[in-house]
Structures are given as structure tokens and as C-alpha cells.
Amino acid sequence: MQSDRIIRRSSWPWRAAGCQNYKTKRCTHPPPPSSPDKCNPTASLGAVAGHGELRGARTTKPRGVPIFIMAKSKSVLAIVPLFVCLSNLVTSAQAVLTAEDTGPQLVIANDRLYAAVNKTTGAIQNLLLDGQDLLGAPGYENPTPGGATGNGASGLGPYLDCYCTPSGFYTPGHIAPRYQLINGTDSSKTPYGGIVMSETYPATGQVLEQYWFLREGETGLHTFSRLTYNNKTTPFLRNLQEFRTMFRPNTALWTDLSTNEKQYAPLPSTEAKEKQVTVQDATWYLGNTPDDPYVQQEGDYFTKYTFQDTWRDHDVHGMYSDGKYSDDGSTFGAWLVMGVKDTYFGGPLHSDLVVDGIVYNYMVSNHHGDGTPNITDGFDRTFGPTYFHYNKGSPTTTLQELRLDALQYASPEWNADFYDDIAKYVPNYVPTTKRGTWKGHVKLPKGATKPLAVLAQNGVDFQDNDRDTKAYQYWGDIDPRTGNVEIPRVKEGTYRLTIYADGIFGQYTQDNIVIKSRKTQNTHVNWNEESAGNEIWRIGTPDKSAGEYKHGYELNLEKPLQPEQYRNYWAAYDFPTDFPNGVVYKVGESDAGKDLNYIHWSVFGGYGNSVRTEPYYENVNNWTIQFDLSKKQINHKKSATFTVQLAGAKTAAGNTDVYNASEPFANLPYTVAVNGRDLKPWVIPYHHSSSCGVRSAVICYNIDNKFKFDTALLVEGLNEFTLSLPYNAIDYESALLAQSTYVQYDALRLEIQ
Template sequence: MRRPRSPCPRPSPPSPLSLRRTLPALLALGLASTPSLALNATETNTTLSLSNDRVHFVLNKTTSYMTSVVLDGVDLLGTPVDATSAIGPYVDAVFTPKQDNYVPSAAAGATYKLVQGTDSTGTAYGGMIMSQPNVEGIVGELLEQYWFLRDGETSLHQFTRFAYRNASVPYLTDFTQLRTLFRPHGPLFTHLSTNKDWFVPEPRPNPAVDSTKDLGVATLVQDTTWYIGNRTNDPFVEQVADYYTKYSMADTYREHDVHGLFADGTYTPDNTTFGAWTVYNTKDTFFGGPTYSDLTVDGLVYNYIISNHHGDSTPNITDGFDRTFGPAVFHLNHGPKGGSLDQLRDDAASMANVNYGSQFYDDVAQYIPNYVTSSQRGTWSAKINLPKGASNAIAILSAPGYNYQDNTANTAAYQYWADIDGNGKVEIDRVKAGDYRLTIYADGIFGDFVYENVTVSAGKQTDSGNIKWDAESSGTELWRLGNPDKSAGEFKHGDTPDPTHPLHPPEYRIYWGAYDFIKDFPTGVNFKIGKSNEAQDFNYVHWSVFGGSLRRPEVVTGPSINNWTVSFDLEDNDIKHTTNGTLTIQFAGVATDAGNTDVFSTKLPYYNLPYVVSVNGHDLPPFIVPYYHSSSCASRQAVTCYTTANKFTFPTSYLTSSATNNLTLSLPFNATGVSVLYDALRLEVQ
């Protein structure tokens, strides 16, 4: 059981289109016909289908895959080469004791239902509902998927429900993964878009779509990671990197709103542009808070609802679990010849707010168990007195009693967050009525502010009034290394733009094996406070060993790898009349032998990782990072994962003003599966 816990070049586009709401512009471009306000919902022995004048979706009852996704006469799924290509959207999950990837099917007992009606605005809608009971024969386990289409829209509104009721087996297994996927095949789409700042040309062929059919010239170097640098005329290689991996397109969820695929017209029938997008108009039914990170698009368009790719907490499946996730929006759009990715992305992003679709969701709530309607929600606000130096501050409402990263421990709780403005004001709308923990963090400030007992009432404005955050302190700060922002991006190979490719991706987004720690730091990391450069002299990952990559296949061990040195000079007055020193280390991610699984085992020695600090030769008690705080940050192209911290205390008699002081930061020697990413370090005395 788990423990709780440089954009592409942008051509000058015409004015952005909103393909849902600006039909006159589409008519002027010849990209839409006059609507007949006709929504069709049909069922046969083998299919369910929803369509209106612009889109057509067909769901195969045998496989639960959509096998036709047509916008303005163009099938965006492309050309299938077998039964598992050119499919989707569809739902799959890893949620049984077998821990295999499960897709519902009629053969396994899935049932399918078509619904239709008229919403409160008089707009016709239809819905396709799949229900899979007793997954893999497990009594009480249920997976349901809901897709709704409204007339006049080119979007599917989607919800996913999972339930487990079996008192005789109160704990079933870990809920490892839940997602929906759109899996096109063929050349139509040309670009991948993670967010407004990170979008790239798609490799051709793209091995991530299906490595058994689309590998091309590529060498596998890690899971879903290939060296493709010896390709010729590949736009990704020419513009982005020699390595391609799905992890390069991941994102944290704090500001994430939309991701998807863009077709620039090169391979469309009339050279017009198309987009296929996942839009997050809500995030309250996800877990992990704003620092949760996951895959977005890699040739497939994902909606990751639950996963541990970067070591984020996932829930236990226990008797009584019943949660409906969503809504999210699967949106299709169509632009003119020469139109830009920005143009279609902006259209999709216009839906990424909590009020979009809210009345419609109330109208169809009769079909969606557990959906929290508008009448069951309220608004929360507060005025936060932030510490001096705070920036980019955020307020989070999450499960009471738990770190927001561990809100999986309460599978009935929802989560919300919002930026705190320059005047300290924050407001969050459409909050599910109930009790919450308030957490606040900000760039530049060590530690989080935690405030329990926030109660939001349905239909009311809950104002918590003035809240003062006094930043944590253990005395006088002598120095800090890094910026406390829950990220290792400021260090070498972090956020620094890659200088070798014209799109200059942040270096951390490129496969870790593209860099050679041994050459970068031949004598190890020796950082001098006040003299060294964080972006050059402090690596973004602290490895215990290095190697095992295509570039350096041999694994190198040595004390200059697992031991780093931070040195500093002090004046007499810095430590005069002081007795206690405190070294605070905030970690942006830690990999123990548990990797991203959060599962304990005795097969390897460091599922619980001892991290040791020595002050001028005095070893301090180790910080034991538990297996359920482990993540796969370094190996999966991220600089923010499950964050944790520790305060190392010691007598200031360990320090000196007559010579250079040395801190040694140590991982176990020759521990092949472990590493840490630093957020920031600070030394204080009192």
C-alpha cells in the first residue's frame, strides 16, 4: 500500500479565430457551412456516434475506441494500419493487482449507452457513456467514461468515473494510472504544443506514436526515449535536439491550460490548418496540487488524470472509493491556409476557465454520478500579508491535514489554487463546499505557510480576512544558494536555453544523457559562496554515480560524484555570540531506489535514502528521505517533482572565521538508482 503523501517561430497570423463562437469569420473564410442546428446521436449494434454540421465522432462498442474523428470533412485520426492505430479518444487505466494497462471492451462486459436532450439554453446535445463493471473479474471495480457533444461546438466534454466497493477486500491495489488518449496515425499533424511557450515540430517518423511501426532511424536509450540525431531532414533534429522523448513535452499543472497537436497545412487536403487539444477548464478533481507534473503530448494527445511518471502521489484503491474526474474538453479547430499554431491554441485556451461549460454540466449532471453542481459550490477569498521578497505567490486549498502533494490520502477531497496578486488579494470561485487546508508558497521564500480549518459553504462567499505569513527563520541568514521556488531550473543544464539548436529549448527538457557530468565537473562540484556561478558551477542534478547512457555507457563512480562541496568564508562578527547553526536544504526532487513507484522493497538498499551533510568534517545526523517521497525527476527531464526539505542543525562551534568553511553534501557511494535535485540551500545562525 502506498503512503499518503523558446517557442517555435511564429508567422504573422490573421486575427485569432474562435471556431466555436465566431461562425461568421469561418463562413467568410469558407471553412464552415451555414448551420442547420442539427445534432445527431445514433446507435447501431456495433457503434455509438455523435455529430453536428462540423464534427462526427464514432465510438466502437467492441473496443471502446473512437474510430472516426472528423472535422469539416477531414478525419483527424489519419490512416490506421492495425486495430490499435488511428484511434481515440479512449480511456485506459492501470488499476488492478496485475498492474497492466487496461482498456474496457464489450468482450469484458462493458456496456454502452446513448443519451440526448436539450440544455437550459435550448441547445441540443448528445452523450456517449461507457460502463465497465468488474474489471478483470474484480468484484466491485467500475470504470465509466462520458463524452458529450453540443450542437454548434467542435468539442467533446469528458468525464471519467472510477469506483470500488468490496468490503471483503478493503484494499485492492495502487491506482497507478488513469488517462484518456487521442492516438492519430499518419503525417497530418506537424507540431506538438505543451504550453504557450513550448511547442516543437514533430519528429518524422515519430517513434512515440508507435515504435513498432514508426521507429525510422532511431536508437532506444531509455523508456520512450530515442537518439535520432543521425536522421537527415528531420525538423525536430534540425530545430530542437538529437534526442526525442515523451518526457520533453511534460508540464507542471499550476498554469497549464491546454496542450495538443497542430497541423500546419502541409499534409491537409486543402492546406488549411487543424488543431486537436486537451483543455483543462477544471483541475479540482486531479491530485497533487499545482506542482503536479505529467505528460501532455508526444504525437498522442493525453489527458493524464492519475499517474506517477515523476513520482507524484497516487491513491490507494480501497473499499468505498468513488470519484468522478473532470470535466475536461477535447477540442478540435480549423484555421485558414498560413494560419499559426498560436491562432488555434488561443482558441482552445479561451475555454480554459472554470466557468466555461458550467451551466451545461449542471444540465447533464443527471447522467454523471458525483458531479458537484454549481449550487454545491461557493467562493473563497482572503487578503494575504506576504513576507518581504515574496514573488509569484500562490494560495492552495486542499485536503485538510495533508501536504497538498499528498491529497491522494483523501479521495473525496478536491483541490484549488490561484495566484495572489500584488496587493495580497486572492479569490477562488466554484469551490466544492467543505473543509480545506490553506497552503501558500512564493518564490524567494523558504518554507510554506499552512493554515487549517478553511470552511467553504455552498452558495456563499467565504472570506478568511487578513492572513499574515511570517516567513520561517532560524536566526540571521549568512548566505543562500539557489532561489527557493520548488525548482532546480537555475542550475547548470536547467532552464538555460540550449545554444546548439535554433529553437533553444530549456536544457532540462533534453534527455539527461545528452550531458556528461564527468566532463562538466572533472573534479566534482566545488561551489564557493560569493564567487561561483549557480548556472555554471552547480549542476541541476546531484548523482551518486554517472553513466549508463548512449554517450557514456560505462557507469562511473567516485567520491567526486556522490560528494559535493559548498565552501564559504565568514567574518568574526558572523558567528560571534551565536550557538546554533541551521542549514536548510529544499529539494526539488529526490530519487531513492523506489524510483517513481512509492512502493517499498528490500531488493535494493536505498528505498529509504540517507542524505548526509558534513560541516568542516563533522557529520550531521542523516536526513532519511522515505520511499514514498521518491520521484523520477532527473531521468525524466524535469526540474520540479515531489518536493521535500530538511533543516540540519549543529553548534556554531563547527564553523570558523579563520579559514574557509566546507560543507560536504553526500549521497551513498555507488548507489546506482539515487539522485537529488536542489531547490535552494540557506545557512542561518543564532
């Protein structure tokens, strides 16, 4: 990718174009006559002069999405909403959808997309869009820690694999797979084809299934994945540590990665990878090739964690081809559209890998420390639908434009009728007849921004909703002006409602929200921010993130793409250099974005740190918060409450949620001293541990604690809190990762009453 093709991150046209509901990417009003394309989320794809034709948008109507048609001009093929122009309708070609068994392969294809599953591997091994090979030849890379995972095969996908057997990774399809070929017509008279692969793992009896469907007029694959386990002799097998599908090409075609609208970058070149130096699990130093496009534009370090994302607002991720290696110079996109997240776990705070040269659909994982479900007798869960979308543009079509084309499908209501039609082939899929709608009206606390309503497993924190493998999850943005929120297509059942917002300490919860099929459940909430007296001060913003602190959301202004700093390899930010005297923060004078680090370490450097290879202990584990109090603030007051909200904490349990008696800091004591007097430690349990900052994240498993103490410990004038982790509290790491325990702050608050 040449440097003159750099495109800076900027706001997306949902906002600029006047689309009133850009969160769902669907406009709620017709466009003004003077600007007919402003309410068309794909209008910019072809309407930029010189961009020529963009392929991938359909001319038949996808359910839940406005119909778009093609209008030709001399220099451009523009996409125009149907309600604007009816005179230039371009009809699609005659339907040619096929589903056939060729002997060694099962094939589903239409006039543009061709997908073939190899019967001996259980994976798609041939995938072509308009004749362009999207996968390349089958390849193999020896699996290494942090590198190639699963069976090491590439030139495949989408295909299924898991970390779910007693020995670990398993890729179904090569032992004794069973197949079903489907050929049908849906209720809209649109032909479709499908392939189902099913295999029983002999040692345990687990059954893994992968489903692929293709419709006429679309250039993408609708996928579902299923795991069942029925074994009364061994009722507990293990945890489902990873369950994922992957588009894993082995071709030079793909040139760029895209996490979301802000995070994208060129792929490192072959030369950069040949000269890379491993610095951490799945992390490499690329500075030996300073002219590499990735190094020039994004940074000196490459890690798969740089491109992770949090599920709350995530919708589309994938890879882009700038046309340099395509057959005819056309650009291409390969996207995973996550319009439906109800069968995942962890709620809106869950984060995971999305792309790194592989396009992932991580249905289950504990990369950042979230819980994973146990595989027990009777386990039967189907994940999906998810949509792998492939598109094509002219040689000058940009990554953002192809991504925007995929984004139009990121709605839970898109293609719902089609999924109902194929439900007979997909066990456990919940059709529309078994779903209802939830509507809420929330009186929000003053100062609440970005409020969110979550429906998840009843009776537990939504972060722990993996405990019930039948439970689903949903969330929706609350309008901060009206307090209204609506979540459609909710599986019938009983849920816990959780409401939280930026700027507000604590959250609102209400159990026993009952959703009935084809009914609307209305809930009215009067939410008051939690309070333990008069607020004296707060540090940071309660937003379930550590991004506001130094090296968090702060941009790297030295690189043209200006990535957020937390996405970089953590050791690039040398704590002793940034804080030579340790952290001393004065309330009312200090700046949280400069004077508090995004990670509070127990020890810095040593194992896993390629920059500072020897451990550094001085002024690391103890942080000081200073603040002044007047006589009026403490006179005749009895109690004080110091609230600590964490966006993540790593104990010696790492991301496993497994207690190890040989690790003294599996349960991690966190201590607060008030003017030199220690309060009762907060012991962070092993099952609340995350692997967050070292894996390029600032939002992980959120926890909090309230330290309550007598105001007699406070004095008029200067006061000090010392926030402490145990000295040199480390763990054993089998992978090349930092051994230090640490916490990442969301927000802090002192109240007195």
C-alpha cells in the same frame, strides 16, 4: 514542416495586448477605441492578413466567455468582440445535432464535428471535423517498455484506459460494455448529445465508465471518466497507478506537438523513427537523420518526457497539422483544454506527460513520483470535465494561432451551466449549487514573487492529497501588489490552505478552511518567512524548482526552437566533462547557473546512459560548498541552521512509493559535513522518492530538512560544507533507466543565531 515555417517562442498577446487578467485568459476591461481587438484573446486568429478563415471559434456564446462574431473584409475573416461591432453579425447554420445508434456504432454529431464510438471497443473510432478524418485507420503497435502502452491500439480516441487491475493495464470496452445514448437540450436551449460507456472488469468487479458530450455550435468533446470498486471480500485491490484518456491517431495528418506556449516542436519523421536508436526508457537518439525537422529545430533526442508539464500554470496542450497531409491543405488542431483540475491529485506541483504523438489527459499517474490513490472498497471517483477541442485554419494559420483559439476555453467557469445541466447523467459531478467561493487577503513577506494559494485535502501536504479520494484541489495566483486572491467554484467541504511564493523559504499552512455552498469564505493571512536567525547566505531561489542550476531552464541556443535544457535526455550533459574536479561552489564568487549541476548524482554513467556507458565515481557523490565567516558573524552565537530544500529526490524506491527490503537505499541517507564533522544524516524516506531528472523534470515531489548544529563547528575565515550521497548508491531498474540515486536542489540557506 519546412524550416521556413519555424516560429520562435515568444511572449503571448495576453501580456502585449493589455489584457489585465491573462492568467485566466479573460479580460476585465473593454478595449480602448483605438485598438478594438486588444482585449480579444482570439483576435489574432483571423486578423493577420493572408490567414483567411479559421474554423473552430463558435458564434453562439460559450458560458463565461465573451461573445465573438465574424466580420468579413476582402482579404481576411477577422474575429471581433461583440461589444465592438454589432452590424456584421454572421449567424450560425441551422442546428443539426444528432445522437443516434447506427447498430455497430453510437454517433454524436453536429454540422461540423462527427464522433462515433465503436460498440466492440468502447472507443471513438471515427472523428471528423468538417469532413477531415482526424484519427486515421485503426492500427496496432506491440506494447513495449516506454513505447506503446495500454492495448497498443491506435486510430482511436478520446478513449479511456488505466493501470488499475491486478495484472496492470486495462482498456475497457471490449469485454461486455454497456452503453447509454443521450439526446437533450440544455438550459440555454442548445441541443447536445452524449454517449456513456460502462464496463465491469469480471475478475475484480471494478466498473470503468467513459462519458462524451457534444453541443451544437462547438467543435469539441466534453469528457468525464469514472472508476468504482465495491468488494468487501477484497477491500484493498491495489493502487490506481494510471488513469487516463487519450486521443491516439494513426495518420500522417499531425505534424507538430505543443506542450505549452514555450515548448513545441515538429514530430519526428517516419524515416527518423525507422533509424532511431533506443537510449533509455521511452527515449530515442535521432541523430542518424540530421536533416529531420525535429533534429534540426529541437534536438538529437526524442522522449515523451520532453513534452511533460507541471500543472500549476498548464492550460492547453495538443497537436497541430500544418496542412501538408490534410484533404484540402487546411491546418488543424487537436487540443486538450485543462480549465478544470479539481478532480486531479498532487496539487500545482504535479507534473505529467501531455503529448508525444498522443494527446493525453493524465488524471492519475506516478511518472515523476507523486502519490497515487489506493483502490479500496467503496472507491468511487469521477474525473472531469475536460474538453477535447478540435479546430481548423487556413493553410497559413500557425500552431500558435490554433492553440490560442483553444485557450479561450481554459477557465473553470466556462460552460459551468452546461455541466450543471448534464449532472444528472454524470455521477459525482459537483454542480454549482454545491460549490462556493474562497477569497483571501495575504500580507506577503518581503521579496515574495509569484505567490500562490492552494486549497486541498485538510490536514496533509497538498502533494499527498491522494489519501482522500473524495477531496478536491484548487489554487489561484495571489496579486503580489494587493495580496488579494479569489478561487471560484470550490466544492463545499473543509480544506487546508497552503501559501508559497518564489523567493521565500518555507510556506504558510492553515487547516480547517470551511467552504459552504453558494457562500463566500474570506480568509486573512499575515505570512512571515520562516527564520532560524540571521541569514548568512542562500544559494538558488526557493521556487520549488531545480531549474536555475546548470542544464535546467537554460536554453539550448544551438537549436532554432531553443528548448530548455532539462527537457533533453539527461545523459547528453556529461557530468565529468562539466565538472572534472567535482562541484566546488564558493559563496559570493560562484554562479549557481554555471557552477552547480541541476542533478546531484551518487554515481554517473553506466546503465541507462548511452553516452557514458561505464560508471564514473570520482568526485560525483560529494559536493563542496565554501564560504567565509567573520568573527562578528559567529562570536557569541550558539546555533546554526542549514536548510536544504529539494525539488525532487530519487531513492532506490524510484517512483513507486513502495518499500523493498532488498534495496539498501530505499531510504536514502543524505549527509552534511561541517568542516569535516558529519552531522546526523537526513534519511529521505522511500515514499518521498521521485523519478525526476531522468524523466526531463525539475519540479517533482518537494521535500526539505533543517540541519541544526552548534556554531562551534564553524570558524572565522574559510568554511566548508560537504553535501554527500552514499557512494555508488544504485537500485535495480527493470526498465532502461539510470540506476543512480540523486537529489535535485531547490535552494540552500545558512542561518546563525
